[in-house]
Amino acid sequence: MLVTTFLMILIMLLVWRCHWILVLIFTGLSLLVELTYFSAVLFKVDQGGWVPLVIAAAFLVIMYVWHYGTVKRYEFEMHSKVSMGWILGLGPSLGLVRVPGIGFVYTELASGVPRIFSHFITNLPAIHSVVVFVCVKYLPVYTVPQEERFLVKRIGPKNFHMFRCVARYGYKDLHKKHDDFEKMLFDSLFVFVRLESMMEGCSDSEEYSIYGQQTEKSVDFLLTDIGNTVSSNEEPPISLTDCIVPVKSPLRANSVVRTSGQASSQTEVDELEFLKSCRDAGVVHILGNTVVRASRNSQFLKKIAVDYIYAFLRRICRENSVIFNVPHESLLNVGQIFYV
Structure with a gap:
């Protein structure tokens, strides 16, 4: 009490x-x-x-x-995450075979590339054509509006086809069984591509200012929660130009893009078609399973606490795959052991 x-x-x-x-x-x-x-x-x-x-x-x-x-x-x-310099050095194919499909890599990091991704591509010879790093954050607010829930950012050049999506929830937001988390994430990703093309084609227009104000407000909201500093060789922090908040009316954003120029519109259509074809090819949810173990020279009480009590609590807690109704047949766990 x-x-x-x-x-x-x-x-x-x-x-x-x-x-x-x-x-x-x-x-x-x-x-x-x-x-x-x-x-x-x-x-x-x-x-x-x-x-x-x-x-x-x-x-x-x-x-x-x-x-x-x-x-x-x-x-x-945090300390073992991969720098963006290493990812960019691999090239568009990431040094592997890019197979059709989309891979959702769940991580607790809002910046940088998690170690499970490097562990995954080091041991497997292929990776999906589109990779989305999904980070779920619970903010100290009552609820987050549905239209402001997802923040999407592109990682690297466009030909890398890598994105980051931060899903934000308040402490009173409930995960209902009928909520399709995967569909909402795809909708936000498609809206991001439309708005990105819009900003490239008409960066001085009135519509850009409207969306920019909404984005800046939500980015400040996220940065207050994250508060992480990023070194020069890592992924730059989320900024106004590369982080988009999905708006209530995707059709309005699409109509603005059509007026911004033929080149940007064609690029948008090509990338949207590519994302849809990858989605139809299959979606795989990749979850990191970091197992914490006490080191050999640890004290007896610490071994009991970490190896037994904490391990038991981890087993009985619900994972993100259960919370967001991830299909079991499309789930892939990547395990790694960490000694404290």
């Missing part, structure tokens, strides 16, 4: 931005009740008061172990 109260105070200050007087009133009333209950438990430890203390300690250990393992796993992915 005390931990819940302290977390609630942080939410009221950082997320809801409540007045400090309201925060003080809530804190005083909550601590009055909880400290009274806590003192009563302490005075009756020998009469059974130790039971809620043991339960509270067990939940505290579980939360701490889960937080520790999650942070270590994320730090490993």
Whole structure:
């Protein structure tokens, strides 16, 4: 109860931005009740008061172990991500055979290329013609509007056919079973191609300014959550010119593109047809499965916490494949082991 109260105070200050007087009133009333209950438990430890203390300690250990393992796993992915210089050096074919189809690579990184991708292409001789890095972010807001949920960015030149898509959710957004995550992602990708052609063909038009304002607002929203600095040899951070927010009316964007010039319109049509043909050829969802293990010279308690408690919590938690209703027949797990 005390931990819940302290977390609630942080939410009221950082997320809801409540007045400090309201925060003080809530804190005083909550601590009055909880400290009274806590003192009563302490005075009756020998009469059974130790039971809620043991339960509270067990939940505290579980939360701490889960937080520790999650942070270590994320730090490993951050420090081991592949630089964009290495990807660009491979060329449009990435040094492999590009087979028809689209590969969705799920990662927790909003910038850079995850290590599972290099691990995948190192051990397999082929990769899909279109690669989309999908990052799911939960923002400290109540909900994210449907039309602002996906941020799409191109990685490398157009002939690489590589994209990044950041799916943003609020803490009250529910994943319903009838929601087709794959279809929504494809719609956002198609709208991105249309808007990109529009900006290349009429960068000084009024429509560009309208879309630019919407994009800049959403990009600032995302950068506040990410807060990652990127070195010079890695993928540049998301900017106004390469990150597009899907708008409510894709048809309007398409009509604007038609007026922007024959060359850009033809390029848009060719790429849209290429994306549709790759989608019809097949879609594969590639998920990274980073297994955290304690190193051999770790202490006994650390081995118990990481190898057993955290591993058990990871097994019972739902994966993204279940949350976003990814078909089992098109799912591919790429495993790697990380020692802490």
